[in-house]
Amino acid sequence: MGKTRISGIQLFLLITGFLLGSRLIISPASESKTDGWLSILIAGAGGILLVTMYASIALLNPSRTLVEILRDRFGKIIGTIVAISYIWYFTHLAGLVFRDFGSFLVTTTYPRTPMEVIIAIFALTIIYAVNSGIEVMGRISEILVPIVPVLSLIIGASIVTTHDFTAFLPVLENGIKPVIKASLNLLAFPFGEAVVFLMIFPHLNKMKSLIKITTFSTLSVIGLFLYIFFRNIIILESHFLDQATFVPHLTSVLFPGLNLEPLFGVIMIIAGGIKIISAIYAAVMGLSQLIGAKDYRTFTTCIVAFSVILSIWVHENIFEVFNWAGNTWFYYSIPFQFIIPLILLFLSLIKKADPKPQDL
Amino acid sequence: MIAMNYSMFIVVLLFTILTLYDLWRFVRKKESVKVLIVFIIIMVSSLIIGVLLATGRRPASPSELIDRLLKMMGVIK
Numbered sequence: 430m431g432k433t434r435i436s437g438i439q440l441f442l443l444i445t446g447f448l449l450g451s452r453l454i455i456s457p458a459s460e461s462k463t464d465g466w467l468s469i470l471i472a473g474a475g476g477i478l479l480v481t482m483y484a485s486i487a488l489l490n491p492s493r494t495l496v497e498i499l500r501d502r503f504g505k506i507i508g509t510i511v512a513i514s515y516i517w518y519f520t521h522l523a524g525l526v527f528r529d530f531g532s533f534l535v536t537t538t539y540p541r542t543p544m545e546v547i548i549a550i551f552a553l554t555i556i557y558a559v560n561s562g563i564e565v566m567g568r569i570s571e572i573l574v575p576i577v578p579v580l581s582l583i584i585g586a587s588i589v590t591t592h593d594f595t596a597f598l599p600v601l602e603n604g605i606k607p608v609i610k611a612s613l614n615l616l617a618f619p620f621g622e623a624v625v626f627l628m629i630f631p632h633l634n635k636m637k638s639l640i641k642i643t644t645f646s647t648l649s650v651i652g653l654f655l656y657i658f659f660r661n662i663i664i665l666e667s668h669f670l671d672q673a674t675f676v677p678h679l680t681s682v683l684f685p686g687l688n689l690e691p692l693f694g695v696i697m698i699i700a701g702g703i704k705i706i707s708a709i710y711a712a713v714m715g716l717s718q719l720i721g722a723k724d725y726r727t728f729t730t731c732i733v734a735f736s737v738i739l740s741i742w743v744h745e746n747i748f749e750v751f752n753w754a755g756n757t758w759f760y761y762s763i764p765f766q767f768i769i770p771l772i773l774l775f776l777s778l779i780k781k782a783d784p785k786p787q788d789l
Numbered sequence: 790m791i792a793m794n795y796s797m798f799i800v801v802l803l804f805t806i807l808t809l810y811d812l813w814r815f816v817r818k819k820e821s822v823k824v825l826i827v828f829i830i831i832m833v834s835s836l837i838i839g840v841l842l843a844t845g846r847r848p849a850s851p852s853e854l855i856d857r858l859l860k861m862m863g864v865i866k
Contacts, residue, residue: 521851543796549803556807722824730811731831734804738839741797743850753852760864761855 434634437642439567444480444626444646446574446703448619449653451529453577453700454693456661456676457654460755461611463597465658468611473651475612476620480643482770483623487630488639489777495627496715499769502776511769512719518765519625519712520732523705524739525750527552530701531740532747537678538694545741551702552737558706559713559733560726563632566706573699578653580692584681585660587689596666597659615654617759619704620647621766628711674747709733794843801839808832 435443461468490498495515500508530551531544539547558566601608623643633639657677664680665673673679681689710725713732717725744750812832815825841848859865 543794545794545796545800549800552804716827720823720827721821723820727811727815727820727824728828728831730804730807731828731835734808735831735835737800737804738835738842739851741842742838742847743852745847749852753856757852757856757859757865760859 433563433632435563435567435629435632436634437638439571440629440633440639441642441646442570442574443567443629443703443707444623444643445649446570446577446700447625447707448476448623448646448650449574449577449700450619450622450704451526451533451697451701452615452619452654453581453657454529454533454675454677454697455751455754456673457615457658459611459661459676460614461607462603463599463662464601464603464608465611465662466597466655467600467608468615469651469654469658471608471612472615472620473647473654475616476623476651477644477647479616479620479766479770480623480647481640482774483627484630484639484643486770486773486777487627488636489774489781491636492631494631494714494718495624495711496718498627498773498777502773502780509719512715515624515765515769516712516715516719518762519628519708519715520736521739521743522622522625523708523712523733523736524743525754526701526705526708527736527740528743528750530697530705532750533675533678533697534694536747537675537690545737548737548740551698551705552733555702555705555709556729556733558702559709559729563629563710566710569706570703574703577696577699578649580696581653581657581660584677584689584692585656587687588660588664588680588683593666594663596662613759614755617762617766618754619650621762622704622708624766624770625707625711627770628714629707674751705736709736712736794845797839797843801836801843804839805832805836808835 457465457469459465486498487493490501493501496512499512499515502508503511527548531548534547535542535544558569626643630636630639633642661676661680664683665676675693678690678693681693709729709732713728714725716722716728716732722728744753808828812825812828815828838848856865
């Protein structure tokens with residue numbers, strides 16, 4: 430790992446921006462309707478455990494990225510195969526966020542512009558940001574991520590006149606099953622996706638504060654998700670929450686005489702951008718470490734290009750994207766987010782308990 | 790009659806130019822053969838898929854394949 434370092438606050442904001450990502454434009458836990466707040470709390474508790482597990486793996490393997498840990502713990506052949514799967518997963522994730530971003534802007538702001546053009550223009554900025562390095566990514570998040578909660582609060586405060594404070598009652602009207610399903614989806618998207626940070630954690634300047642940083646990031650995101658959920662349900666009520674494609678956007682256009690729509694575009698560009706930058710950085714860094722390239726920037730353009738093509742290719746329309754994210758993404762993510770990190774944690778703990786002479 | 794997606798063609802062209810420029814730099818910097826091969830594989834696969842999408846011949850996407858695999862395993866219905 431090189432000498433490039435990011436501070437605790439930069440990592441905190443990078444993780445926060447990443448976790449907010451495209452979940453800000455798709456209402457968190459809207460599948461469980463009025464019980465969304467319960468799903469957010471359950472998924473949040475699981476999210477804290479998951480992110481702490483990723484941080485523990487990083488602490489048990491100091492200065493090593495996910496690819497290096499995989500090759501070290503699983504051996505060269507299996508480790509390389511698993512590392513390739515992770516590089517694919519990170520690229521796929523970036524492609525899906527590109528698609529969310531493109532679909533959102535085409536549906537709400539630029540209906541006459543082809544989605545491919547919007548995604549490609551955004552991708553050029555992503556290439557520039559990733560090639561600028563992790564320090565610049567840290568500074569970008571330091572400047573831009575605080576804008577996201579501020580804008581969300583402004584939107585909430587602007588439309589608070591239209592409300593029904595009992596809209597989230599009765600509790601568990603449809604039973605516990607939809608709540609659990611929404612919790613699992615929210616756990617995998619976005620909390621489990623933080624596995625990407627196993628490629629970024631080694632850049633932190635003070636590793637001892639890692640668990641504190643990850644926990645605070647996750648708690649902030651849970652808080653913002655709860656705020657967004659209550660804002661949306663108080664203003665829209667549950668039947669609208671279930672019908673709208675981009676729920677927070679619908680919330681913003683309800684207020685007469687005040688155009689809050691561009692604020693959602695800004696939120697999407699910031700949070701979606703941070704998420705794509707982190708995923709692409711992880712994929713590019715992983716690939717360069719796997720191949721043994723001198724510089725990770727070697728693969729930035731080709732991985733971003735592939736990701737852009739993938740974003741157009743992967744689903745035919747936004748409804749397919751939502752359907753896939755709601756029904757398949759969790760199961761597809763299980764090995765990447767839960768099983769392999771658990772095995773890694775277990776193997777790292779064994780290695781720590783019984784170090785070989787060369788590890789000392 | 791094939792429905793052409795011209796904006797997709799422009800996007801494919803843009804990224805082809807960018808990646809070809811990178812490739813030219815790598816050849817000049819004498820990057821290892823392994824790096825060049827991986828770079829070319831990713832570049833060519835993006836180009837092929839991009840052209841297929843632009844010409845309206847969309848191949849089965851990874852999400853569809855993952856869906857089928859999970860259905861075959863009985864994980865999803």
